[in-house]
Amino acid sequence: MTDAAAAPGRRPLVVLDKVNKHFGALHVLQDIDLTIGEGEVVVVIGPSGSGKSTLCRTINRLETFESGSITIDGRPLPTEGKELARLRADVGMVFQSFNLFAHKTIRENVTLGPVKVRGVARAEADRRAMELLERVGVAHQADKYPAQLSGGQQQRVAIARSLAMDPKVILFDEPTSALDPEMINEVLDVMTELARSGMTMVVVTHEMGFARRAADRVVFMADGQVVEQATPEEFFTNAQSTRARDFLAKILTH
Ligand SMILES: Nc1ncnc2c1ncn2[C@@H]1O[C@H](COP(=O)(O)OP(=O)(O)OP(=O)(O)O)[C@@H](O)[C@H]1O
Numbered sequence: 001m002t003d004a005a006a007a008p009g010r011r012p013l014v015v016l017d018k019v020n021k022h023f024g025a026l027h028v029l030q031d032i033d034l035t036i037g038e039g040e041v042v043v044v045i046g047p048s049g050s051g052k053s054t055l056c057r058t059i060n061r062l063e064t065f066e067s068g069s070i071t072i073d074g075r076p077l078p079t080e081g082k083e084l085a086r087l088r089a090d091v092g093m094v095f096q097s098f099n100l101f102a103h104k105t106i107r108e109n110v111t112l113g114p115v116k117v118r119g120v121a122r123a124e125a126d127r128r129a130m131e132l133l134e135r136v137g138v139a140h141q142a143d144k145y146p147a148q149l150s151g152g153q154q155q156r157v158a159i160a161r162s163l164a165m166d167p168k169v170i171l172f173d174e175p176t177s178a179l180d181p182e183m184i185n186e187v188l189d190v191m192t193e194l195a196r197s198g199m200t201m202v203v204v205t206h207e208m209g210f211a212r213r214a215a216d217r218v219v220f221m222a223d224g225q226v227v228e229q230a231t232p233e234e235f236f237t238n239a240q241s242t243r244a245r246d247f248l249a250k251i252l253t254h
């Protein structure tokens, strides 16, 4: 396996050290060592069932794990209470299925977390929400409900909602795979802008164009293991493992 360390000069922000997790008999995360540096954009790819979503969910403590350690900014993952709420605020997550609150307006979706969890004043939360909705290009939809927006617009709102919490890192789990093809790029453009702005990001995606354009590093997972990791340039031109090469051959011929 290649070196798990973040790029030299980056402060380690998310550190997984020999993390193991089972679902019953299935050893879904096997001795995962992974360091995400501050400001780094890491794209995670690999076959279906290799553990990519579980990895994200474990970092955000939506899943427990049995051994090893995960630290965010030097602190171990809290297991409950206020500390856990703070972790959730520090570690944003953007899902395939958007997960917006259907009965709240776009603006309310973005202000809810800051007001309830961060204790931000309503007026300030509103101001910031509009700024973020502007940034992702949906400010004019602020008073609509999620169902009135396209999938691409909803996903951009989900990104704005995540940003509103001022997270230290955002985890994206296949953020474009539920979208119609013509909406994929508008979401990837927002994510590319975010990457350039210095946000720390872990992105599970099959969008290899995004990986080439925005990733500092590609992590390839198979069967619950990190099989190899490299810069996009190295990975796409010179993958070392047979499993990575087979995987690339399959997806790149699509
Ligand atoms: N809650 C669960 N209970 C039992 N098994 C699970 C659970 N969640 C995931 N698994 C299994 O763990 C393995 C890894 O799943 P995971 O969703 O992390 O894979 P993935 O790499 O994200 O796959 P995909 O590309 O299809 O999204 C799979 O075999 C899956 O069936």
Ligand SMILES: [Mg+2]
Binding pocket: 052, 053, 054, 173, 174
């Ligand atoms: Mg998945």
